[in-house]
Amino acid sequence: MRAKEGTFRDLMTQDRQFQVPLYQRHYRWKTGQQEDLWQDIAEQYRALADGSAIPKHFIGSIVAVEKDADPLHDFREFRVVDGQQRLTTLSVALAALRDVAALDDPDQFDRLNKKYLINDTEPKGSAKWARLVPGDEDAAPYWTVLTDPLNVSGHSAIVNAYRFFHRKISALREAGELAPERLATTIGDRLALVFVTVSEGERPHKIFESINATGVGLTQSDLLRNYLFMALGPRSNTVYTQHWRPLEKALGVEGLEGLVRDDLQSTGEFIKQGDVYRAARGRLEPSAADLDFLEDHVKRLARRGAYYSLFLQPADPSSTASDLGLSKKALRHLAFLRSWGAGTTYPLLLHIYSEKDAGRVASGQAESCLEAIESFIVRRYVVDVPTNVLNRLFIAVIGNLPPGEPIDVALRRELSRDKRWPDDDRVRDGIATVHYYSNGRPHQQRLVLQRLESHLRAEVDLDFDSAKLSIEHVMPQTLSDGWKKQLTDAGHDPREVFERLGHTLGNLTLTAWNSKLSNQLFERKQEILQDSDLKLNEQLAAATQWGVDEIQKRSQVLADAAIELWSAPVPGVVTARSGFDWTRVDEAVSALPAGSWTSYGDLAELAGTAAQPTANHIAHDPAVTNAYRVLSSDGSISFKFQWHDPADIRDPMEILIGEGIEFDDNDKASQAQRLGPPELEALLDNVPGEVQ
Known part of the structure; x- marks a missing residue:
């Protein structure tokens, strides 16, 4: 690696070209960042005019990999690793x-072009003519800016940047303050940078990760994309064009960020948002030199992305849904989960459909899983169970699904543990007593009523979006004198009745005439509701009055429909702790001698389970001793490792080194000191009775 301080003009000399790889993130600078840079340029510009001696303004670093030089030519080509946002902005x-x-001196066009932007020794339009070659979608707008500025159009980020600087410089010209050579000198010579060149053998992605220069913050998917495609080397453009770019276009920035995280979590391990790249790199690093492995990983992620796009936009049953073999019923469940805002289910959904792709899950089983997930969510909702645990709960369930067992059967059992899935009695009680109108979000309240309406209509489709229905209180929220008299005449305290039953599901319905109904007496509401086509309103239209008994009876009817629509849990399921005997794992970890280590996978094989539930058990059971001697299969300490005592700040690596474990330069323990399943078996056989 070589680092040299210089300026933009030093960098963009004749017979050089900086190429932004296709897989690098697009140009993203917005007006705020451009304005900050312009203020720095303006300060240096004024100082040059005044003859003031101020330091150059440092704008950050440019990191690039130099391609193999052609011994017969002086032309040098660089692949930009970091800093393309700055290079592009200054060029524009x-x-x-x-x-x-x-506009004032036509010769300036060629003069500035030759000095900063083009290699005039190369034919115009040839591959080596431009000194900067942006990647992917930025290439066309930049080429227009470079060669045909009068026809610049559209609203790409590069075009917007060009217009921004054109306005600023035009304002200087109109004020009589533009000195083109001085401004060119300001941009070319008064903005300092550090130019870092590396070779392929120096693993440029490591340098990319460590840079903290000013610019647009990198997302976790940015880091992963650059890691993958820098490692893919000669295959990068093909794999990016065929698989990654379509994925990025289909999901967008936020969707791709979600996919990368949920893909990792689909193995049953919770990953914090800021740890996504670190976790992904940890899984890829052992095979980073295997280009086939990396390409297959991108293909697999793209395949999962096709499912993920349906999680985000399932309302459009496009050809993608058909290609993936998703039925109308499956799409309906996915549409419900998306409309609900059930993003916490996506890791579990990815796991289910990954198993389906692998041939281990049939389409009917996947649909059964979707029905179970929807039922689990809605039943918890109508009985007002807090939702803050669902993210970790769904991820933990993945790790507890035994291989070989029908996935829908296993999923229903795992969701039913510890009464997490409300049974029929709890649903009846919840619908009768929970203040539904103040529970959850308005769109969730409508969704439950819409699904009940569809169920009562025997699944006859109704376009709820076009109907624009809203929730109406039958007994209104503001009781008129007429309503109060009606309740008082029936022997009830109006205020007590409404506080107890007014917001329950039995007193709510859907209507397109909310403003007309408002605080009308029941008789008038009934006249209006008689014209409704909704099954939810048939009982209301047929009632002769509306009070305590009617609300409670309607709650029973809706509870019957809900119980029929959203399936019940598996009764009598024991807790997860009682469901698996961890004795052999506990004994093996306790018996590990100093100077040795094992992996979660080795312990799982010993005990006849999977690696993820084994890791979960070790992480959460304080009774397990020597947990720090259990590492990932590549010998690295799990980035999620924590001591059971929050006050314990010891470094597990230092302890292991002190016990004789050898670590390489990548912080991975020696495989020669690893105890696999046979050695663990022998270790237990040699320690009869109580483990020492």
């Missing part, structure tokens, strides 16, 4: 200066 700013300056 100089193009804008070129065009404004040429």
Whole structure:
């Protein structure tokens, strides 16, 4: 690695070209960042005019990999690793200066072009003509800025940047303050940077990760994308074009960020948002030199992305749904989960459909899983169970699904543990007593009523979006004198009745005439509701009055429908702790001698379970001793390792080194000191009775 301080002009000399790889993130600078840079340029510009001696403004670093040089030519090509946002912005700013300056002096166009933007020894339009070659979607707008500025159009980020600097420089010209050569000198010579060149053998992605220069913050998927495609080397453009770019276009930035995290969590391990890249790299690093492995990983992620796009946009049963073999019933469940905002289910859904792709889960089983998940969520909702645990709960369930057992059967059992899935009695009680109208979010309240309406209509489709229905209180929230008299005449305290029953499901319905109904007496509401086509309103239209008995009876009817629609849990399921005997794992970990280590997978094989539930058990059971001697299969300490005592701040690596474990430069323990399942078996056989 070589680092040298210089300026933009030093960097963009004749016979050089900086190429932004296709897989690098697109140009993203917005007006705020461009304004900050312009203020720095303006300060240096004024100082040059005044003859003031101020330091150059440091704008950050440019990191690039130099391609193998052609011994017969002096032309040098660089692949940009980091800093393309700055390179692109400064090049666009100089193009804008070129065009404004040429209005008064046409020679400025060629002069500034040759000095900063093009290699004039190369034929115009040839591969080596431009000194900067942006990647992917930025290439076309930049080429227009460079070669045909009068026809710049559209609203790409590069075009917007060009217009920004064109306005700023034009304002200087109109004020009589533009000195083109001085402004070019300001941009070219007064903005300092550090130019870092690395070779392929120096693992440029490591340098990319460590850079903390000013610019647009990197997302976790940015880091993963750069890691993958830097490692893919000669295959990067093909794999990016065929698999990653379509994935990115289908999901967008936020969707891709969600996929990357949920893909990791689909193995049953909770990953914090800020740890996504670290976790992904940890899984890929052992095979990072295997290009086939990396390419297959991108293909697999793209396949999962096709499912993920349906999680995010399932309302459109496109050809993608058909290609993936998803039925109308499956799409309906996915549409419900998306409308509900059930993003916490996505890791579990990815796991289910990954198993389906692998041929281990039939389509009918996957549909059964979707029905179970929807029922689990809605039943908890109508009885007002807090939702803050669902994220970790669904992820933990993945790790407890035994291989070989029908996945829908296992999922229903795991969700039923510890009465997490409300049974029929709890649903009846919840619908009768829970203040539904103040529970959850308005769109969730409507969704439950809409699904009940569809169920009562025997699944006859109704376009709820076009109907624009809202929730109406039959007994209104503000009781008129007429309503109060009606309740008082029936022997009830109006205030007590409404506080107890007014917001329960039995007193709520859907209607398109909310404003008409408002605080009307029941007789008038009934006249209006008689014209309704909704099954939810048939009982209301047929009632002769509306009070305590009617609300309670309607609650029973809706509870019957809900119980029929959303299936019940598996009764009598024991807790997860009682469901598996961890004795052999506990004994093996306790028996590990100093100077040795084992992995979660080794212990899982010993005990006849999977690695993830084994890791979960070790992490959460304080009775397990020597847990720090259990590492990932590649010998690295799990980044999620924590001592059971929060006050314990010891470094597990230092302890292991002190016990004689050898670590390499990548912080991975020696495989020669690893005890696999046979050695663990022998270890237990040699320690009869109480483990020492």
